[in-house]
Amino acid sequence: MASDKKISLGNTFFAGIWKENPVFALLLGMCPTLAVTTTVGAALTMGASVIFVLICSNIVISMMRNLLKPHLRILMFTLTISTFVTIADLSLKAFLPDMSAKLGPFIPLIIVNCLIICRAEACASKNGIIVSITDAIGSGLGFTLALSILAAIRELLSTGQILGFTILANTETGGWYTPWAAMAMPVGAFVTLGLLLGVVNLINKKKA
Amino acid sequence: MDTFQTLVLGFISVVVVNNLVFTKFLGICPYLGVSGRIDMAFGMGCAVTFVITLSGTLTWLIDNLILMSYGLEVLRLVCFILVIAGAVQLVEMYVRKFFPPLYDSFGVFLPLITTNCAIMGLCLFLNLWEIETLVEAVVLSFGGGIGFTMAICIMAGIRESLLLADVPEALQGAPITLITAGILTMAFMGFAGMIR
Numbered sequence: 001m002a003s004d005k006k007i008s009l010g011n012t013f014f015a016g017i018w019k020e021n022p023v024f025a026l027l028l029g030m031c032p033t034l035a036v037t038t039t040v041g042a043a044l045t046m047g048a049s050v051i052f053v054l055i056c057s058n059i060v061i062s063m064m065r066n067l068l069k070p071h072l073r074i075l076m077f078t079l080t081i082s083t084f085v086t087i088a089d090l091s092l093k094a095f096l097p098d099m100s101a102k103l104g105p106f107i108p109l110i111i112v113n114c115l116i117i118c119r120a121e122a123c124a125s126k127n128g129i130i131v132s133i134t135d136a137i138g139s140g141l142g143f144t145l146a147l148s149i150l151a152a153i154r155e156l157l158s159t160g161q162i163l164g165f166t167i168l169a170n171t172e173t174g175g176w177y178t179p180w181a182a183m184a185m186p187v188g189a190f191v192t193l194g195l196l197l198g199v200v201n202l203i204n205k206k207k208a
Numbered sequence: 209m210d211t212f213q214t215l216v217l218g219f220i221s222v223v224v225v226n227n228l229v230f231t232k233f234l235g236i237c238p239y240l241g242v243s244g245r246i247d248m249a250f251g252m253g254c255a256v257t258f259v260i261t262l263s264g265t266l267t268w269l270i271d272n273l274i275l276m277s278y279g280l281e282v283l284r285l286v287c288f289i290l291v292i293a294g295a296v297q298l299v300e301m302y303v304r305k306f307f308p309p310l311y312d313s314f315g316v317f318l319p320l321i322t323t324n325c326a327i328m329g330l331c332l333f334l335n336l337w338e339i340e341t342l343v344e345a346v347v348l349s350f351g352g353g354i355g356f357t358m359a360i361c362i363m364a365g366i367r368e369s370l371l372l373a374d375v376p377e378a379l380q381g382a383p384i385t386l387i388t389a390g391i392l393t394m395a396f397m398g399f400a401g402m403i404r
Contacts, residue, residue, distance in 0.1 A: 079286065113325070190386050
C-alpha cells in the first residue's frame with residue numbers, strides 16, 4: 001500500500017478486491033478460508049464478521065495512529081481487534097445461534113487472522129480515517145468474494161446444492177449426481193484452493 | 209491407571225487423529241510460509257510447542273479459576289490474546305539472553321507466533337472440549353505442539369524434494385504446496401476413527 005497522500009480512494013478500494021486480494025494474491029487469512037468454506041452460508045457469515053471487525057478496528061487504529069509507540073504497536077492492534085471480535089462473537093451467538101455453533105472457534109479466531117493485522121499495519125496506522133475505511137471495505141469484500149467462490153465450488157460438488165437450492169439433482173433424491181463427499185472434507189478445501197490459485201495465476205499472466 | 213490411560217489416549221488423539229493442522233486447519237500460515245527448509249521448520253515447531261504448552265496451561269488456569277468463577281467469560285478472548293502475546297515475549301527475551309545463536313536463526317519467526325492461530329485455537333478448544341484437570345490441559349497442549357511440529361516437518365521434507373520436480377508454471381509456489389497439503393490430509397484421514 002503506497003503511503004503517499006494522493007492515492008485515490010477508487011484504487012485503494014479495487015486493489016483489495018483483485019490485485020491485492022487477501023486470499024488469492026497475498027495468501028492471508030488462510031485458516032478461516034479453508035475451514036469455513038464447506039457451505040456458502042457459513043462463508044458469507046464469516047465474511048460479514050470479518051468486514052465488521054476490519055472496518056471498526058481500522059477506524060480506531062487510524063484515529064490513534066499518532067499516539068502509537070512502535071514497540072507496543074502489535075499489542076495495541078490485537079487488543080483493539082479482540083474487543084471488536086468479542087462484540088461480533090456475542091452478537092452472532094445471540095442472533096444466529098445455529099450459525100455460531102457451526103463456525104465454532106473460528107469467529108474468535110478472527111483475532112489472529114493475519115489479514116486484519118496486516119491491514120492495520122500497512123494501511124490504518126499510516127493513513128487517515130476515510131482511506132482506512134475504504135481500504136477495510138475493499139479488502140473485506142475481496143476476502144468475502146474469495147471465500148464465497150471457494151464455498152460455492154465445494155458446496156456444489158459435495159451436496160449438489162447452493163444455499164439450499166438444488167442445482168445438480170443428487171442420487172439420494174432420484175437424480176443423477178453422486179455427491180462428492182471428499183469435497184466437504186479438509187482434502188477438498190486444500191486441493192480446490194490450490195487449483196483456484198493456479199487459475200488466478202493463469203488469468204494474471206494472460207492480462208500481463 | 210484410568211487417568212493415565214485417558215492422558216495417553218488424549219495425547220495420541222491430539223497428535224495424529226485430531227491434528228491441529230490437518231483436521232482443524234489451524235496454523236496454516238506458518239505451515240505454508242516456513243515449511244521451505246526442514247531445519248527452519250523444526251525450529252519453528254519447537255518454538256510453537258513451547259509457547260503452546262505454556263499458554264495452554266496459563267489460559268486454562270485463568271479461564272477456570274478466575275473468569276468462570278466470577279462470570280467474566282466476556283473477557284475471555286482479550287485475556288487469551290494477552291497471555292499468548294506475553295508468553296511469546298517471554299520466550300523471545302529468554303532465547304535472546306541465553307541462546308543468542310538460536311535467536312539469530314529464527315529471530316524473525318518468534319514475534320509471528322503471536323498470530324499463529326494454532327495457539328489461540330488450542331486455548332479455545334481446551335475450553336470447548338471441557339477439559340477438567342490441569343494435567344490433562346498440559347498434556348493436550350503439549351500434544352498439539354508436537355502435532356504441529358510433525359506436520360510442518362513432514363511438509364518441509366516433501367517441499368525440499370518438490371524443488372526438483374517439474375511443476376506446471378501456473379501451479380508453482382503456493383498452489384502446489386496447497387495441493388500437496390491436501391494429499392497429506394487425505395493420508396492422515398486414515399487415522400480417523402482410531403480414537404474418538
